[in-house]
Every structure is written in structure tokens, then in C-alpha cells.
Amino acid sequence: MRKPVIVVATTVSAALIAACQSGSDAATPTGSTGQPQPRSSAASTPTGSTGSSGSDAADSNPPGKPGVSYRAALSHPVKDSYYPKHGTPYLDTLHYGLDLDWRPRAKRLTGIATIRFRITTARDSVRFALGTPLHVSKVVLDGKRVSSTRSGNSVTIQTGPLTTNSRHTVAISYAGTPALTQEPAMRSDVQKDGFHIGRTGNTWTFQEPFGAFTWYPVNDQPSDKAYYDARLTAHRGQQGVFNGQLTSSVKTGDSTTNSFHLDKPASSYLTTVAFGRYTHQEVTGPHGLPVNYWYADRHSPMLPLIRKTPQMLSWIEKTLGPYPFASAGFLLVPGNSGMETQTLVTFSDQLSKPDLYETEGDVVHELIHQWFGDEITPTDWKDVWLNESLTMYLEYRYLIDRGYTTESKVYGRLQRGQDEVWRVMGGPPGAYRHDDFGDMNIYDCGALLLHNLEKAYGRAKLDAALKGWPATAKYGNSDRTKFAAYMSKALESKAGPYILHWLTAKTTPAPLPKQP
Structure with a gap:
């Protein structure tokens, strides 16, 4: 899901940051349009065996x-x-x-x-x-x-x-x-x-x-x-x-x-x-991947941005490996949100501001989710941070790489007090309030965790670990305990206990020291 729009929270945040610590805060392919064109024969309803018992x-x-x-x-x-x-x-x-x-x-x-x-x-x-x-x-x-x-x-x-x-x-x-x-x-x-x-x-x-x-x-x-x-x-x-x-x-x-x-x-x-x-347009993405755009006339302002999908997928693949599904794309709809619906991101037309980097970040965010959230999915909603934190970390990497922001602006504000603000307002990322699903604590707090792991173990080692994570339960489900154990093994360290502590700490844990 796209990051929430912070309205009232920004005023509260400023006061809480001041109470915690002082510091400044900063922060195209082509294809035909028209009627859909089939690519293969129609799917049929499964029959399988009926009745009582049966094997795979x-x-x-x-x-x-x-x-x-x-x-x-x-x-x-x-x-x-x-x-x-x-x-x-x-x-x-x-x-x-x-x-x-x-x-x-x-x-x-x-x-x-x-x-x-x-x-x-x-x-x-x-x-x-x-x-x-x-x-x-x-x-x-x-x-x-x-x-x-x-x-x-x-x-x-x-x-x-x-x-x-x-x-x-x-x-x-x-x-x-x-x-x-x-x-x-x-x-x-x-x-x-x-x-x-x-x-x-x-x-x-x-x-x-x-x-x-x-x-x-x-x-x-x-x-x-x-x-x-x-x-x-x-x-x-x-x-x-x-x-x-x-x-x-x-x-x-x-x-x-x-x-x-x-x-x-x-x-x-x-x-x-x-x-x-709707109009349907299909273009070709990385490795011949079909990329589908479904849009109405009113969605035209969003088209230049979503048509960056093939390039964005190529950027993500450099870290996470090949795209995990048979097709990708965007379905444009009314509203003011975005959702990583599998293979076809649902994205609202009220976000159609291609000139703003925040919107480009939202688009790449939903594409990253195809690996983190769709290919491997939390077993339980207490671990929604597994979707959003890993995705948010890579979204910030994308925005920094594109020159929209800097590492010091993103993580400086979090380390100086914004991470703690999110923990106070909505609870720690792994123990968020039941009535506050999808708030910034599950996004930014975990992104700072991944940033700290990167600084402690190096980007190359962390990237290798992130690339291998979906394969631990490919097209299935997992949880925080398995993620912590996997990261300890992948980083050849005791990163697991640090991760588990980070998820439930009421205040921002100290960064890990640089590991040999």
C-alpha cells in the first residue's frame, strides 16, 4: 500500500521531535491503444477430482x-x-x-x-x-x-x-x-x-x-x-x-x-x-515481460509516469533479481491511494502528479511490493511491516539514486527523532495499534532498520540477503521469526536479535556498529 498522507500528524510530529531531540528536518515504451487483444486461449474453470479425499x-x-x-x-x-x-x-x-x-x-x-x-x-x-x-x-x-x-x-x-x-x-x-x-x-x-x-x-x-x-x-x-x-x-x-x-x-x-x-x-x-x-495498452518490459496499462480518458495525466514501469522494473531487478510473475502493469482508478495488487497495481488518479517525486516514489513502491508482499506474504497482519519496511527502504534507495533526495535527509530526520515520533503515535512497527493499520511506523521505522543493517554489514551483503528472502517461502507466507533467523544466517551475524528488538522497542534503538 502507498504511504499515508500525513496531514494533522505533521504538526504533532514537530512538537514530539522537539521534545525528543532538537534538529532540523528536510526531507517510455510504446504500444497500441484501443480494445484489449488476447495473447492466449481463454482459461477454463478447473474440474479436478470431486468428493472426499485426494492428493495434489x-x-x-x-x-x-x-x-x-x-x-x-x-x-x-x-x-x-x-x-x-x-x-x-x-x-x-x-x-x-x-x-x-x-x-x-x-x-x-x-x-x-x-x-x-x-x-x-x-x-x-x-x-x-x-x-x-x-x-x-x-x-x-x-x-x-x-x-x-x-x-x-x-x-x-x-x-x-x-x-x-x-x-x-x-x-x-x-x-x-x-x-x-x-x-x-x-x-x-x-x-x-x-x-x-x-x-x-x-x-x-x-x-x-x-x-x-x-x-x-x-x-x-x-x-x-x-x-x-x-x-x-x-x-x-x-x-x-x-x-x-x-x-x-x-x-x-x-x-x-x-x-x-x-x-x-x-x-x-x-x-x-x-x-x-477502460482502454487497454500492452507493452513489453524486461525479458519480454507483458506490461499492461488499463486506463480511462480521465487518467491521461498519469500515463507518462506509469509508462516508466519497464525502466523501474529493470532498476528493481538489479537488487532483487528477475520479476517473479508472468505479467506486470497498472490499473488506474478513482480515489487517493495505491495498492500492490498482484501483477496489476491498483493506483488512484488523484495521485496523478508526475512532476512530484513523491508520486514517482509511490509508483516504484507498489512495484517493489511484487517481491516483498506478493511473492512472499506475511502469515499474520502483525507482520505487515515485512511488506512495507523492506519496500520503503528500496523506495528511498530509488529516490536517492534518481537525485530526488539524499541519504542524509531521509535517514537524518528519522535518526534525530522522527522514528521515535512514529513509535509514540502508532506503536512500534511490530506492535502497532490495532486501530491504526498502515500508518508511517510500519514504513519508516523499518526502513531505518534496513539502513542501519546496510551501514553495519555493507550494501552488497544486505542486497544479497534481500534478494534471497522471497525464495525462503516462494509464493507462500512467512513471519518475523523466520525473517530474523534468515537474516542472521545471511549476514553471518547476530542480526536477528537486533531485528526482533527493533520491532517492539518503544524508543529508537541505537545503530549497530560497523561489522568486520
Whole structure:
């Protein structure tokens, strides 16, 4: 997620810094436009084996990927320590096939979600999150119609006895007008999460830490990753857009049906969907990578900046290695935020100020997240700093490299008291306030930590460690304990205890001495 806009906090910060310590503070490729052009055949809904037990082999052949197993989507969901009411720990979703139809005039969404899932403990019912306004009309489990009940933002399916580790396929038909959910945050740009509906019937989503449930049945927690395919039908000149690569586009009268395939498993908060009068442009990035831009006429001021994506990816690859997915790109939407949705960054048009380096920093920030946050994702929301701190450190490196700022300006202000301000206002980065998700403490405090490690061990050694981190749980999940242990080994040091102390310290820890 992009950094929060600091408004009131800046006045408070100045006073707190003065109380802590005195000191000054400073701080294009081309391609065709028009209708989407398919690059490969349309994805199909997975069949796999139905019924009770099954192995990974039984779950082979995800859509559009013959011979590929669901093994990469096997997860170990947990009860989230920060937001335990969201997510179902016994449910391991493997694949979502979403067939959605959006009617902009009626502002009505009709959907069928076909979900392949694994049960981690024996039981006779399963629960998916689904927004209250969406009425469930039919549920079919393993080819047989079953009953379901609603309670708040959830639907419980009466499955009958399911054995541990068994695999099943459920198809849930639903319809309604999605409603947003309150985000547990104090920042102004993301007070509401989920499926946003614009004045003209256009739609878009932001949903970190949760909110996917506002538009499809889902296990809405970061520890459960799954494959995705989507078939989106839009009307009245609109087009539907989803993560991954467009596989087909069919126009019938005033309706357009676009199909998308996401090549690697994703957590639910990293999915995106939008309906609007979009133009699609595809260009070529590093190593022949397809880079997709989805935008409306109103987004033109942002285009010069997002068209720097191939160059930005090349810059990131110098430190982190090859881009980890089959496609990249940007989906431009209304609002005032940005989100690292997997393979297709969701970015607001109100940030369209290409002349300001802060906006360029936001763009490269979301691209860096494709490695830190998307390829490797926190198991629990207490470790959201793993996403933002590592990404913020590299964003500052980019801005310094481009001459927009200097190392002394960035880290001088943090070391002189701003780091401590963030800890006082929102809590330490690894123990932030539950009602203050996504504030600057999880960004800047951790960036200073990485800067201190760089000064202690050298940039080359730290870069090698950062490059290797996503591979420790490639396309999976991890946590602070594993990161600390990995860094101790990668840096051949006792960096781990320093990292763990940094995460929960109420005041700024002293920098590490330079290591031999």
C-alpha cells in the first residue's frame, strides 16, 4: 500500500521531535491503444477430482496451465492475531473461478464463485466470508445442491461430514449491490475497504487488510493463497479488469466479456477488480515481460509516469533479481491511494502528479511490493511491516539514486527523532495499534532498520540477503521469526536479535556498529 498522507500528524510530529531531540528536518515504451487483444486461449474453470479425499495429483491442471499442480496453493491458514474475526483457519482455498456480471445502471453484481478448497480439520460445515448485501441463491458442493445459512458477513455451507485433508469444489451463486467495510485505520485515504461504486456505475477495489468479501465469497486472510481465474461481463461500454493476463475478450452488442488468468497463488487482499470505460495498452518490459496499462480518458495525466514501469522494473531487478510473475502493469482508478495488487497495481488518479517525486516514489513502491508482499506474504497482519519496511527502504534507495533526495535527509530526520515520533503515535512497527493499520511506523521505522543493517554489514551483503528472502517461502507466507533467523544466517551475524528488538522497542534503538 502507498504511504499515508500525513496531514494533522505533521504538526504533532514537530512538537514530539522537539521534545525528543532538537534538529532540523528536510526531507517510455510504446504500444497500441484501443480494445484489449488476447495473447492466449481463454482459461477454463478447473474440474479436478470431486468428493472426499485426494492428493495434489488429483488437483492437477489449474485453468490454462495443463500439467501444473495446485501444490503451490497449499497453505496453512491461521487465526490472525490482529483481526481474528476475518478468515477461516480450517479452510485452505486452492483456486477461485469467478464469473461476474456487473450492471452499472442498476449497480448490481451477479456472480458465481467456483472454489476448489481443502479442509485442514474434519468437520460438517464450512464458512466463507461474503458481504451481507449479496444474497446467495444457490450452493452446489461436489455436484450436489446443499443448503447454506447467513450470519453477518459470512455464509455457512452445510456440507455433511468432510474428512481431514479432503478436497472439494463448491459453486456459490449470489447477487446484490456490494457495500464497503470499515478499515481499522486512522489514515484518511483508506477509511473504507472493498468494492467501491462510482457515480456513473464504474467500480474499483481497495481491500487491505480485508474487504475482498464485499464482492466474492472468500477466505479473507493473508495466510491463505489461491490461484485465480475471472470471467467478467460488463455492459453499456464498460470493460471488466482483473489481476493477471487477459486471455480472451468477446464483445456482444453493448456487452464485453473479458477473461483473466493469474499465474501464481495470491492472498485475497492482493486481488483487484474494476468495471469502467477502460482502454487497454500492452507493452513489453524486461525479458519480454507483458506490461499492461488499463486506463480511462480521465487518467491521461498519469500515463507518462506509469509508462516508466519497464525502466523501474529493470532498476528493481538489479537488487532483487528477475520479476517473479508472468505479467506486470497498472490499473488506474478513482480515489487517493495505491495498492500492490498482484501483477496489476491498483493506483488512484488523484495521485496523478508526475512532476512530484513523491508520486514517482509511490509508483516504484507498489512495484517493489511484487517481491516483498506478493511473492512472499506475511502469515499474520502483525507482520505487515515485512511488506512495507523492506519496500520503503528500496523506495528511498530509488529516490536517492534518481537525485530526488539524499541519504542524509531521509535517514537524518528519522535518526534525530522522527522514528521515535512514529513509535509514540502508532506503536512500534511490530506492535502497532490495532486501530491504526498502515500508518508511517510500519514504513519508516523499518526502513531505518534496513539502513542501519546496510551501514553495519555493507550494501552488497544486505542486497544479497534481500534478494534471497522471497525464495525462503516462494509464493507462500512467512513471519518475523523466520525473517530474523534468515537474516542472521545471511549476514553471518547476530542480526536477528537486533531485528526482533527493533520491532517492539518503544524508543529508537541505537545503530549497530560497523561489522568486520
